[in-house]
Amino acid sequence: MISQMVTLALNFVYFNWYTLKKVPRVLDAFPLAAKYAWGLFKLQFLIGLFTGLWALLFYIPGIIKSFSYAQSLNVYFDRLNHGEDPTKISALDCITQSRQLMNGNKWRLFLLQLSFIGWLLLATLTLGIGFLWLTPYVIMTQMAFYVGLKGASDPVPDPNPMVSPGGSDLISSQVAETQGVGEFSLGEPIKPEPTVEDSLYNQAMGTTNQTPNPTPKRNWIWWLVGGVIAVLVVLALGNVVSHGIQSAREKRAETQESSSTRKITIDTDSDDGKVAPHNGIKPVADFTDALNERGGASRASSNKFDPSSRTLEVNYDVKPKITGIRKLALNWQSEKWLDSRATIENAWIVKIPQQKFEVGSGEETTGGLLVFHINIKTGKYDNNYYPSQMTVKTNFGKAYDSHYKSTYIDGGIPNDKSRSEYVYVFLKKLPSIKSINKLEFTFSAYAGDESTEDGDEASYEFGMRATNVSGNRMKVTDLSRTE
Structure with a gap:
C-alpha cells in the first residue's frame, strides 16, 4: 500500500x-x-x-x-x-x-x-x-x-x-x-x-x-x-535461442547415452574374427565376430544418428532435410535368451520431404522413417543377431526393409559383449511426426555354440509392440519368443 x-x-x-x-x-x-x-x-x-x-x-x-x-x-x-x-x-x-x-x-x-x-x-x-x-x-x-x-x-x-x-x-x-x-x-x-x-x-x-x-x-x-x-x-530471436538450448540438451543427452551404451569391444582371438573356446563352451566352426570380420570399427561413423541435426545423411549424395522429429522413450527390454538380452531405450520419428531414393529395398518414395537405438548384451554364450533385418509395422502398414546403414553389428556377437547400433527404417507413409499411433517390430537371432545350436532355444525372435504412441500414455509390450 x-x-x-x-x-x-x-x-x-x-x-x-x-x-x-x-x-x-x-x-x-x-x-x-x-x-x-x-x-x-x-x-x-x-x-x-x-x-x-x-x-x-x-x-x-x-x-x-x-x-x-x-x-x-x-x-x-x-x-x-x-x-x-x-x-x-x-x-x-x-x-x-x-x-x-x-x-x-x-x-x-x-x-x-x-x-x-x-x-x-x-x-x-x-x-x-x-x-x-x-x-x-x-x-x-x-x-x-x-x-x-x-x-x-x-x-x-x-x-x-x-x-x-x-x-x-x-x-x-x-x-x-x-x-x-x-x-x-x-x-x-x-x-x-x-x-x-x-x-x-x-x-x-x-x-x-x-x-x-x-x-x-x-x-x-x-x-x-x-x-x-x-x-x-x-x-x-526467442525461437532461435529456444531451439539452440533444446539442441544442446539433446546433444548432451545423446553423448551421455552414447558413453553408457555404445561400449563396443572389437578385440577377438584372431584377425579373421574367429572366436576361441571359453569356459568349456566351444563356438561352432563357422562362428565369427561380425564386428571385426567386416571391419565394423570403420563402419561405426556411418551408423551414427544425431537428433539435433538439420539433415539426414542417407548416403554421400542423398541428404534430405529433417522437417520434424519426435523422440520416443520406449524403454523396452526383452526377456533373456541364452543369457543375452536386447534393449531399446529411445527411438525417433523423423519427418523428411516426400522424395524417392534408395531406402534399403530399392528405389522407393518415402516421407519419413523410424530410427531405433538398439543394444544387445550377451552373457556366457556366443550368438548371432540380426537387428538390421527387423520387420517393422505401423498403423499405416508394413515399412520398407531397413537401410544398409543399419548393418553395423549384424552377425556373430561373442560372449560377454555389449553392442549397439542405430537401425534406420523408412516408412511408406508418414503424414506427420504425431500420426503414428502404433508400431511393432521383430528380428531374429540364432545360437552360435555347439552346445546350443541344436537345442530348443536355437532360434529366437525378439519383438516389441507400442500402442498409443501419439498419446501421453504409451504402452510397450514385449513380443519376444522362441521360434
Missing part, C-alpha cells in the same frame, strides 16, 4: 516536471505521498472498483472503461496545482472529468500506448536496464497527452501546495525560480514554450504545436507496423 502511494506521488513529481518545465527532486515523492495519501487512495480505489465491475461484463467493457478513467490522476494533480483544497476534491469528480476528456480520444490513447510495445520488448532484452530510460519517456509522453487534451494550456501551481518539514515551499519556489512569482493569475492560460516532452508527444501522436488545436496525423499505422515488427523480431 505504501509503495503504491509513493508510486502515485512519483507520478505527481513527473506531472510537475512537465508543467513547471524544471526537473524536481525525486525524493519529493515521499512527502507528497504522505500529504495526499488519503485522496490518492480514494481515487485509486474507486478507479479499480469501477473498472472491475465493468470487467465482469466479459472483460471488454472493463478495458474500455480503463481508458475512460486514464486521466483521473492527472485531473487530481492538476486541481492540486490550481490551489484547490485536497480535502474538498471529489474523487468522483476527477473520474467524471476524465471520462469527459477521454470522450472520443480513447482510440488515440490506445494507439499511443501501442507505440511503446517495441521499446518495451527492447528494454526487456537489456535485462531491465533500458527501463531507466523508457519509464520517464512513457510517463512524460502520457503527461503531454493529457495537456494536449486540455488544449495545451499550462496549469498554474498553487502558491503553497505543499510545505516541506523545514518550512520551504517545494513547488512554488520552483515556479518562482523558473517563471517569477506574481506573473500568473489563477486559471490564466499560458502558451507553453516548446519542450523535449512536447516533442515526444508530437512524435508519438503525429501532432504539432503550430495551431491551438492540433490535428493528429495518420502516422499511427507506422507505429503499429513498427510494434508488430518488433514483436516478430523478439519472437524469432
